[in-house]
Amino acid sequence: MGKKQHTAFILCLFITIALMFSGGCELFNLSAPDYIIEYTNNAAGMRWDFETGTTNAPRSGNLVIPPADADNPAIIRVRLRNPQSYSIIPNAEIVSAGGPGVIDAAAEFFAHDSVVISLYDVQVKDRFSVRLHLRTADGLRNFETFEIPLITCNTAPEMPSGLKVPEKTAQGYPVAAWEMNVTDDHDDVNEVTVRFKEGESEAAEKTYYRSGTPGEWRAGDGSVLEYTGNAFRAVFPMVQLGGTTLDDHYHFHLTLTDDDGFSETAATAGFGADQSPVVLINFDPNTSEETALITMTAPGGTGGTVLWYTLNGGSRTRYTGAFRTENGTVIRAWSETPDLMNSYSTTVKVVLIQSVYVKPSDGPDTGTEDEGWTPDEPVQTVAKALEIFRNKGMAYGRIVLMETISPSPEIAGSQGFFDLNTSSLGSLSELEISGYNTGTRTIVDAQQSRRVIAVDKAGVKVTLKNLEITGGKLTGSTNNGSGILFASGAELVLDNCLIRGNATDGAGGALYVQGAAVVTMVSGTVSDNTAGGSNGSAVYLDGSSALKTGGTARIQGGDVYLKSGNPVSIISNFDGTVPAGSISVTPAQYSVNTAQRILAAASPASLSPANIGKFAIRPDSANPSTSWSIDSAGYLAAGLSVTCELDADFPILFFPAVISPRTASKGSTVSITVTLPGGSYLPAGTVWTLFADGTAVSLGSASGATYTFTVPNTYTGDYRIDLEVKFNNRAYSGGFMLRVPK
Missing domain, CATH: 2.60.40 (Immunoglobulin-like)
Incomplete structure (x- = not known):
């Protein structure tokens, strides 16, 4: 036998012997070679x-x-x-x-x-x-x-809760009452054992089983449990003794058992069973956070006491420290201590006193203490939500609109579909109204019946978020702001709102702002609103009001009228998706003789060409020859467009006569267009020369029949501007007075 064969034989023998001890009887079902192949390959x-x-x-x-x-x-x-x-x-x-x-x-x-x-x-x-x-x-x-x-x-039955002896029957028998969950995940609970105890006497025991009748629990003696929903009642087998009180003298113990044999127990405090301490659930209902910070304690617990809890009836979780959970969560908690019966459970619903939820389809308001504060128990109207804030005397409030809000059942105010004034807001100094789902906007639709929102309380800050504001309609030339009327030194923040489809015979189709109010539009769109007045079909800024905007905010399909004289403030650089020239601005007056600022910028934004380029000055119908723009410092700038006619018989360019000099701003564009008799064209090779106060200057160039130049920033005052065109060995010239304001 060779060395390799010998080694293989020894290895196989070793494996065979080892497997005899580890593999049991399998060795006798296989031949040794097969066994080795099976266990080695x-x-x-x-x-x-x-x-x-x-x-x-x-x-x-x-x-x-x-x-x-x-x-x-x-x-x-x-x-x-x-x-x-x-x-x-x-x-x-x-x-x-x-x-x-x-x-x-x-x-x-x-x-x-x-x-x-x-x-x-x-x-x-x-x-x-x-x-x-x-x-x-x-x-x-x-x-x-x-x-x-x-x-x-499977999970153990849910611990019964709310154990008490609240009353006695007409015949004088005390009544045990409790709540237990024997449906859904716990519909396999098939028996409930109740031990009734009077004072220090021995407990009397009775076990109730699910019977063949749905919902019925019957004991061997024929007695049944009374129940409504999850609330159950059982009658003590003894009459109340004279001179005793129900809570102090009558106690009971419950054991719930399911099909697998898992059980859960609970007892009233005086039953005499040694119980683990009750769990206390703590959170701050007035937190400004979106979620509640939950802490739990079990006063009197030992080192072996363990706290457990469930959220909304889910699986049980061991408590290891503070955690956060959503508003409206139902927490059930209990403790377990070795050699002691589990504590009875404590059930708390997390209710944060900060947001009131509104859902018109939910039905009439019930007036319960927690109504409105959680999504599962909303109120029906915004008016009711404001009433809740007033009754609490709150300074800050948030209304969450869970679905479309329309005139029915909402009760409209005298000024708007939503009237946010001193009376309705009460002590609120800050209010947010937002849509329920962040991915979509919730619609607030006045259905062509009135103004949508009116705000009139000095010093209040109102934030509208994730809303579509539409359907506002006002008749009469003095009725302004069919979408939103904002007044009295208040502050309005628009965040991802769409304001569209609002119409008024007055001014401010989407938004009319007056007094010293400030509107900040951080995102969203204003579009397709109309106003019967000549200005401010989108936004009308009256009094000393102001508009701040930037980012992804869009104002299109209408103009922003700066009657207040305050500039639009750019608070963040505009996003590249906002089209150039899409925000049309109408100045308080078309004049470059008074320094009229159209735009300002606040850090981190700047008056960059890209930001300024998002704006366009609405043409002046009274002076169509002037083209208006915004200069690099944010001021209103006037350009000029002039037409002259070449005389066929004389070497003259005729400019229309005007009484005062024509005006153009520093850095603005002046264009001079030459027309020829009979609609003929200037021939190729025409030589153009521009003169300022008799001196030839090179400020621009010609294209077709138009010569365009830029007014130098060094120009100030009145200048004689002449243009000479030369072709076919003949020169034609003419001019006009140009005034450049300081």
Whole structure:
């Protein structure tokens, strides 16, 4: 026997002997060569265990796991026999045996000897097994499927709450009352044991079972539990003794048991059972944050006391420290201490006193204490939301519109569909009205019946966010601001709002601002609004009011009228998606003789050419020959367009006579167009020469029949401007007086 054969023989013998001890009786089902091939060339699953929590059900014996999701998956580790260290591609197959969930599984190969299976979307009542398929990474070999037997998903019954003895029957028997959840995930609770205790006497016990009649719970003696929804009642088997009080002398203990045999208990404080301390749930309802910071304590607990909680009836979670949760969340918490009965549960609904939710389709308002403060319990109108703020005496409030708001059932005010004035706002100094979904705008539609929003309270700040404001209509030339009327030194912030489809016979189709009010438009669009007045079909700034804008804000399809004389302030550089020249501005007066500022900039924005280029000055119908623009400092600048006629018989260019000099600003454009008799054209090769006060200057150039030049920034005062055109050995000239303001 050669050295190699000897080595192989010894190795095979060693493996055979080792496997005799580790492989059990399998050795006697295979020949030694087959056994060696099986255990040296193949890969296979050997054993499995859960790395996350499992329980064997006390009654059914089922292997039970809690619900699992993407954040908290159930983890199974399968140990492999893989002597050749194959690179394995595992695939976990879920074999459902019933249940509501569509379970997802992911398998990952680790260190040649194990596969980790992660289970997601496992819900209560799911019953399933897992098949693990194994193949080599090169796809050439498939190994025997490994099967994990039946697994079920369940949770212990929800702890009863609200235990009390509130009254007695007409015959004098005390009544035990409590709440318990025996529906949905807990409809497998099939028995409720009640132990009734009078003073220090022995407790009397009675067990109620679900009967064949839906919703009925019946004891062996024929008595039944009374219930309404989740509220249950049972009558004590003894009459109240004279001289005793119900709360002090009568107590009871509950045990809920489900099909798997899991149970949950609770008792009134005086029952005599040693209970873990009650959990206190704390949060600040007046926080300015969008979510509540939850803390929990169990006064009197020991080092072994563990606090547990559920959110909105979900799976239980161990409390390890403060956490945040959404407004409207229902928290149920209890404590567990070794050798003690679990505490009865504390249930709290998180209600943040900051936002009132409005949903017209929700039906008439009920007037409950928490109404309006959470999305699941909204009020029907904005008027009711404002009333809630007034009753609380709040300085800041937020109204969230959960769906389209229209005149019915909303009660409109005298000035607008929404009247935000001293009376309706009360002590509010700041109010936000926003849409419910950040991805879309909630519509506020006056349906052509009146103005949409009127704000008239000095010093108030109103923010409108994620809204579409439409359907405003006003008749009469003195009625202004069909979309929004804003007044009295207030501040308005428009954030991602669309103001469109509003019409008035007066001014300010979308927005009329008066007094010392300030409007800040950080984003959104104003478009397709109309006004019967000659100016401000989009925005009309009256009094000493002002407009601030920038970013992605668009004002198009109408003009901004600066009657107030205050410039539009650019507070952030405009986005590249805002079209050039799209914001049309009408100045308080068309004049360059008075320094009239159209634009200003606040850091970090600047009066860059790109920002200035988003604006255009609306043409002056009274002086169409002047072209208006905005100079680099943000001031109104006048350009000039002049037409002259070439005389066929004399070497003259005739300019129309004007009494006063024509005006053009420094840096503005002056264009002179030459017309010829009979519509003829200047021939090619025409020589153009411009003179200023008799001196030839090179300030521009000709194109076709027009000569265009830029007024130098050094010019100030009156200048004689002459133009000479020369062709066919003949020169024609003429001129006009040009005034350049300082």
